[in-house]
Amino acid sequence: MTAVTRVGPLPVGGGPAVSLTDHELRVLELVAHGHTHEDIARQLFTTPKGITPTVNRAVKKLGAANAPHAVLLACRAGLLDGRPRRHGDHAGFAAHQYRGEEPCEACWAGERAYRAERRAARKSAKVRAA
Numbered sequence: 831m832t833a834v835t836r837v838g839p840l841p842v843g844g845g846p847a848v849s850l851t852d853h854e855l856r857v858l859e860l861v862a863h864g865h866t867h868e869d870i871a872r873q874l875f876t877t878p879k880g881i882t883p884t885v886n887r888a889v890k891k892l893g894a895a896n897a898p899h900a901v902l903l904a905c906r907a908g909l910l911d912g913r914p915r916r917h918g919d920h921a922g923f924a925a926h927q928y929r930g931e932e933p934c935e936a937c938w939a940g941e942r943a944y945r946a947e948r949r950a951a952r953k954s955a956k957v958r959a960a
């Protein structure tokens with residue numbers, strides 16, 4: 831399943847609405863932070879060969895000339911705020927919700943683990959109180 835980040839009409843070159851997937855956004859964010867395609871591939875558990883088409887797709891969707899231009903347009907459009915995003919835990923899950931997005935797979939998994947942990951903590955507190 832692909833978590834899609836839906837963004838409404840944006841002032842990106844006055845073009846149509848841009849909808850980058852969570853993955854495209856994550857890759858673009860890592861590009862923005864100066865990571866090489868090899869670095870990005872390692873972080874996202876894929877191969878560098880898989881990163882290039884993702885970057886190209888984001889470039890095309892944003893109507894950018896190249897990757898740095900795509901980063902600039904994404905920042906201006908508020909898609910990238912320049913801060914690294916947390917994924918895979920309760921905070922990442924909450925951040926998705928705050929942005930009105932469907933949380934990504936990693937964040938759902940982290941949230942489930944967090945909820946299970948909380949449930950266990952409540953249960954053991956009850957046992958201690960009894």
Ligand SMILES: [Zn+2]
Pocket residue numbers: 916917918922923926933934935936937
């Ligand atoms: Zn996430």
